[in-house]
Amino acid sequence: MIEIRWHGRGGQGAVTSVELLAVAAIEEGKFAQGFPSFGPERRGAPVAAFNRVDTKRIKSRAGIYKPDVVAVLDESLIDLVNVVEGLKPQGILIVNTQKTAGQIAKATGFKGHIGVVDARGIAMHEMGVSIANTTMIGALIKATGVVTMDAMKSPIDHRFGRIADKNMNAMTRAYNEIKIS
Amino acid sequence: MSKRIGMEVSIAAAEAVALCRIDVAAVYPITPSTHIAEHLSSIVSDGKLDAEFITVESEHSAMSGIMGASAAGARAFTATGSQGVMYMHEMLPVASAMRLPVVMAIGNRAVSGPLNILNDHGDIMMERDTGWISLFAQNGQEVIDMIIQAFRIAEHKDVMLPVNVNIDGFILTHMVEAMDMPDQDEIDRFLPPFVPYATLHPDRPVSMGTFAGNDIYTEISKSKDAALINAKKTILQIWKEWEKLFGRKYEPIESYRADDAEILLLTMGSMGETAEMAIDALRAKGMSVGLLKFKLWRPFPFDELKKAVKGAKILTVIDRAISYGGPGGPLGIEVRSALYDESSRPAIFNYIIGLGGRDVTPEDFMTILKSSASQAKKKAMKERYVIYGVRES
Numbered sequence: 001m002i003e004i005r006w007h008g009r010g011g012q013g014a015v016t017s018v019e020l021l022a023v024a025a026i027e028e029g030k031f032a033q034g035f036p037s038f039g040p041e042r043r044g045a046p047v048a049a050f051n052r053v054d055t056k057r058i059k060s061r062a063g064i065y066k067p068d069v070v071a072v073l074d075e076s077l078i079d080l081v082n083v084v085e086g087l088k089p090q091g092i093l094i095v096n097t098q099k100t101a102g103q104i105a106k107a108t109g110f111k112g113h114i115g116v117v118d119a120r121g122i123a124m125h126e127m128g129v130s131i132a133n134t135t136m137i138g139a140l141i142k143a144t145g146v147v148t149m150d151a152m153k154s155p156i157d158h159r160f161g162r163i164a165d166k167n168m169n170a171m172t173r174a175y176n177e178i179k180i181s
Numbered sequence: 182m183s184k185r186i187g188m189e190v191s192i193a194a195a196e197a198v199a200l201c202r203i204d205v206a207a208v209y210p211i212t213p214s215t216h217i218a219e220h221l222s223s224i225v226s227d228g229k230l231d232a233e234f235i236t237v238e239s240e241h242s243a244m245s246g247i248m249g250a251s252a253a254g255a256r257a258f259t260a261t262g263s264q265g266v267m268y269m270h271e272m273l274p275v276a277s278a279m280r281l282p283v284v285m286a287i288g289n290r291a292v293s294g295p296l297n298i299l300n301d302h303g304d305i306m307m308e309r310d311t312g313w314i315s316l317f318a319q320n321g322q323e324v325i326d327m328i329i330q331a332f333r334i335a336e337h338k339d340v341m342l343p344v345n346v347n348i349d350g351f352i353l354t355h356m357v358e359a360m361d362m363p364d365q366d367e368i369d370r371f372l373p374p375f376v377p378y379a380t381l382h383p384d385r386p387v388s389m390g391t392f393a394g395n396d397i398y399t400e401i402s403k404s405k406d407a408a409l410i411n412a413k414k415t416i417l418q419i420w421k422e423w424e425k426l427f428g429r430k431y432e433p434i435e436s437y438r439a440d441d442a443e444i445l446l447l448t449m450g451s452m453g454e455t456a457e458m459a460i461d462a463l464r465a466k467g468m469s470v471g472l473l474k475f476k477l478w479r480p481f482p483f484d485e486l487k488k489a490v491k492g493a494k495i496l497t498v499i500d501r502a503i504s505y506g507g508p509g510g511p512l513g514i515e516v517r518s519a520l521y522d523e524s525s526r527p528a529i530f531n532y533i534i535g536l537g538g539r540d541v542t543p544e545d546f547m548t549i550l551k552s553s554a555s556q557a558k559k560k561a562m563k564e565r566y567v568i569y570g571v572r573e574s
Contacts (some may be wrong), residue, residue: 018357019189019357022357022358023187023188023357024187026186026187026358026359027187031358032357032358032359033356033357033358034356035351035355035356035357036351038299038300038352038355038538039298039351039538040298058358059454059458060455060458060543061352061353061356061451061454061455061541062455062541062542062543063540063542
């Protein structure tokens with residue numbers, strides 16, 4: 001089983017990311033959960049969302065406290081919340097940033113693998129918006145292999161309709177451009 | 182053929198309601214059941230379901246609305262939770278007394294105050310005595326299945342009672358997971374059109390929900406009680422039929438590794454599978470533990486409970502609600518009462534956990550089971566019930 005925690009701000013699409021990833025995994029024949037941090041949400045306030053993916057039925061409905069993967073949609077959160085809390089030492093931290101993995105390691109104190117990708121830049125270029133949630137899915141897939149890129153096509157089509165291709169392009173670029181330490 | 186799907190459980194719940202070809206929904210949206218109402222409203226406005234979706238100004242009107250629709254012969258549905266179901270409270274015993282087979286999905290949520298929008302079972306426990314059939318789902322699949330089963334049970338001529346399906350708020354309502362969605366043909370075969378016993382119609386006047394004085398109120402109450410008790414037979418039949426059609430088994434009390442267990446844990450709702458993990462972990466350490474899960478809360482499954490606990494030395498009952506100043510959590514109280522007359526019965530412990538959205542982990546169940554075992558060994562049960570996990574600082 002792989003457990004993932006996403007950090008974003010209300011409105012940046014962390015909950016959409018976990019939904020798309022869970023649906024992709026399920027359509028691949030796996031078992032998956034996607035859920036928000038329960039409770040009220042406000043635009044701009046820090047939020048977290050979660051995925052579990054496994055090849056067998058998932059029983060737990062408890063929260064995720066020791067994720068294998070943390071994905072950060074907004075690097076300004078690093079100064080606000082402890083994004084690496086509970087992250088397994090052998091796990092991976094993936095950040096939407098123009099900084100290097102070394103700079104992120106210093107900022108977070110995380111000693112495991114770090115993946116960096118300028119998801120915001122990619123999203124701006126490919127879609128004309130700074131919302132990088134689907135872009136970051138590409139980076140996460142490269143770093144984890146949790147699903148295939150092909151598996152994302154159907155949920156992205158379903159969700160985004162005529163702008164699905166732009167999202168797929170941004171996702172593919174992040175898949176190719178993420179640098180992993 | 183059923184189709185394997187990945188979607189939010191609330192969306193799947195709304196799809197299941199649509200498969201039942203309801204005629205009327207009346208909903209006042211409230212967290213965490215809102216997505217059920219939203220998606221059902223989309224299905225109707227997109228023309229995929231020929232139904233009337235009434236946007237009412239309160240939950241009291243939502244319940245009154247579907248009762249009126251049901252009395253006129255419509256298949257009717259609502260969804261709510263917490264303050265919403267409490268606002269309906271006045272109408273709930275009327276729906277059961279009028280034998281109106283409406284179905285309500287409850288996104289279970291703690292009740293105010295203090296204000297809290299997260300999960301526990303405080304809302305449904307306050308509606309326990311309203312004469313409704315009450316089902317508890319432990320995962321998304323059971324939400325789909327129970328909503329469909331609910332209409333069939335409610336409308337059966339030997340039942341004719343309203344049914345609520347309890348869906349743990351957020352934990353289930355906001356979870357994206359894998360489920361099998363039956364197709365329309367399968368459900369059309371399982372759920373025939375609603376044939377009411379009598380309907381309101383201007384050309385054929387009847388009176389419904391009339392005044393009953395002291396000459397008849399007792400008799401009506403007795404008949405309502407008997408109807409609810411008798412409903413279990415039909416529920417069991419319908420569950421058997423469901424198993425035959427879809428291969429998924431439903432029982433009033435589901436058991437997990439419980440047959441030879443000395444220590445039994447008893448849960449309701451979405452805690453069930455998390456608790457299975459605790460049972461597996463303790464079994465691996467050689468502890469003789471097993472799990473019981475209530476799926477049918479009303480009518481209360483007395484016979485099944487007695488049978489399930491036979492031979493066990495300890496029964497630890499988990500409540501997700503509290504009866505302030507009372508003898509325990511609602512489930513704990515009823516289980517103790519149900520087993521009181523048995524010549525031999527397990528020592529019963531009662532823990533209240535997961536209030537107002539407090540997370541419940543497999544480790545919590547392990548701690549509770551170990552604590553029950555050690556208290557029983559010392560023959561020293563400290564309290565009638567324990568509110569678990571209270572922060573002391």
